[in-house]
Amino acid sequence: MSSTSSSQNSCDIAIIGAGQAALQTIASLKSGGFDGSITLIGDEAYLPYQRPPLSKKFLNGTFERDRLFLKPDNFYGDNDINVLLDTQVTQLDVTAKSLTCANGAGITFSKAVICTGSRPRALPIPGNELENIFDLRTIADIEAMRPHFKQGAKMVVVGGGYIGLETAASARQLGVEVTVVEAAERVLARVTKPELSAFFHKLHLDQGVEIITGAQVSGFTGEVNVSAVTLNDGTLVPADLVVLGIGIVPNSELAEDAGLTIDDGIVVDALGRTSRADIYAAGDCTNHPNDLLGRRLRLESVPNAIDQGKAVASDILGAPVSYAAIPWFWSDQFESKLQIAGLSDTADSHCLRGSYESGSFAIFHFAGSQLVCVEAVNRPAEFMASRQLIKEAAAGRVYETEMLTDENLKPKSWLAS
Numbered sequence: 330m331s332s333t334s335s336s337q338n339s340c341d342i343a344i345i346g347a348g349q350a351a352l353q354t355i356a357s358l359k360s361g362g363f364d365g366s367i368t369l370i371g372d373e374a375y376l377p378y379q380r381p382p383l384s385k386k387f388l389n390g391t392f393e394r395d396r397l398f399l400k401p402d403n404f405y406g407d408n409d410i411n412v413l414l415d416t417q418v419t420q421l422d423v424t425a426k427s428l429t430c431a432n433g434a435g436i437t438f439s440k441a442v443i444c445t446g447s448r449p450r451a452l453p454i455p456g457n458e459l460e461n462i463f464d465l466r467t468i469a470d471i472e473a474m475r476p477h478f479k480q481g482a483k484m485v486v487v488g489g490g491y492i493g494l495e496t497a498a499s500a501r502q503l504g505v506e507v508t509v510v511e512a513a514e515r516v517l518a519r520v521t522k523p524e525l526s527a528f529f530h531k532l533h534l535d536q537g538v539e540i541i542t543g544a545q546v547s548g549f550t551g552e553v554n555v556s557a558v559t560l561n562d563g564t565l566v567p568a569d570l571v572v573l574g575i576g577i578v579p580n581s582e583l584a585e586d587a588g589l590t591i592d593d594g595i596v597v598d599a600l601g602r603t604s605r606a607d608i609y610a611a612g613d614c615t616n617h618p619n620d621l622l623g624r625r626l627r628l629e630s631v632p633n634a635i636d637q638g639k640a641v642a643s644d645i646l647g648a649p650v651s652y653a654a655i656p657w658f659w660s661d662q663f664e665s666k667l668q669i670a671g672l673s674d675t676a677d678s679h680c681l682r683g684s685y686e687s688g689s690f691a692i693f694h695f696a697g698s699q700l701v702c703v704e705a706v707n708r709p710a711e712f713m714a715s716r717q718l719i720k721e722a723a724a725g726r727v728y729e730t731e732m733l734t735d736e737n738l739k740p741k742s743w744l745a746s
């Protein structure tokens with residue numbers, strides 16, 4: 330299945346990057362009856378797998394590695410997909426319609442789909458070359474860090490975003506002593522409003538995680554292995570291991586070098602078409618329009634990768650269906666399941682259903698009178714209804730806060746029939 334041949338390959342569809350968006354594109358092409366040749370090229374050693382469990386159940390050891398893979402091995406052979414793993418695409422020529430790989434292999438194609446995802450943001454500070462400092466993006470990252478997750482080991486997580494907090498929770502569940510260092514004044518500051526930040530901050534404190542906010546990490550100290558993290562006020566936080574969770578950057582350089590339009594990601598339309606004919610892109614690496622929200626977005630989420638993969642396949646199949654969805658996300662930390670629909674960045678007011686103290690609530694965020702986002706913790710019914718509510722709100726429907734907060738009314742009853 331995997332090959333490192335340096336010969337010239339030719340295919341109808343070349344898919345660059347073997348992750349979530351790539352797999353969805355292939356699955357949708359195949360279920361839509363596509364019978365041309367497909368070559369999938371990925372620079373990791375693995376067939377496409379899901380990343381969300383990496384910082385959650387795979388990290389705390391309650392999710393087997395085999396369950397990460399999006400399709401069984403035989404899917405690729407059965408569907409005649411030519412898979413090249415451990416193979417990095419280093420050049421894309423959109424005029425010649427060819428790819429060059431790091432191992433010298435060349436591939437020509439009729440259409441290409443760029444699904445290169447994103448990579449962890451680097452932290453170029455003194456000491457970052459020390460051992461036991463880990464990124465969290467791949468199976469390989471987890472397998473490298475997990476042996477260090479021992480009872481009483483000291484771990485510093487740099488970054489209090491979703492991935493940092495999930496990592497903190499998973500490690501804490503294994504008895505690791507965890508300190509989260511966050512540069513902003515509150516955790517989750519980039520993605521949510523203060524109320525939810527406060528809830529998760531307290532949740533982690535209650536579980537024994539230490540959180541330091543408003544602090545920049547200025548360096549790492551140690552001989553071979555890291556032994557402490559230095560903060561900008563001079564504080565030394567002892568560490569046997571460090572996990573970096575300071576955000577991601579889209580892998581758009583290949584596309585940029587090929588002359589495609591880039592603007593915080595590879596610019597695509599609602600069908601995943603880039604600025605060059607026959608070159609598509611999907612997933613974390615893209616910047617796409619969202620007609621429901623009336624603006625462009627770059628999203629880092631599984632639903633986005635799936636929906637864009639479907640849109641790309643639909644266009645290749647000649648039955649285009651544009652991507653237009655209310656964004657949604659989730660995060661699991663300790664016993665709290667957070668599900669978010671919509672984006673809260675434009676919100677200026679909110680109302681609460683349930684209570685923070687009970688650990689079961691939904692926050693409804695409004696921009697003016699328009700419902701734009703729902704953050705639900707251990708409230709699946711509210712979350713289920715919320716995407717439809719936000720879609721209807723975008724079309725002009727206004728919701729009374731009394732209706733949303735009345736626990737006697739079931740979430741289903743909110744929906745227009």
Ligand SMILES: Cc1cc2nc3c(=O)[nH]c(=O)nc-3n(C[C@H](O)[C@H](O)[C@H](O)COP(=O)(O)OP(=O)(O)OC[C@H]3O[C@@H](n4cnc5c(N)ncnc54)[C@H](O)[C@@H]3O)c2cc1C
Pocket residue numbers: 345346347348349350351370371372373379380381382383384416417418419444445446447465466467492580583611612613614628629630631632634657658659660661
């Ligand atoms: C730890 C973690 C937890 C997450 N949790 C959630 C969650 O709870 N909910 C959620 O919705 N999302 C979550 N995400 C985000 C989600 O996993 C991503 O949004 C999704 O994987 C994006 O899919 P993609 O196909 O765009 O990129 P990826 O799945 O990252 O795949 C891209 C692949 O392309 C490869 N590649 C890059 N450049 C090249 C090249 N030049 N040649 C060959 N191959 C290349 C990359 O190495 C990678 O294997 C999480 C991510 C991480 C890392």
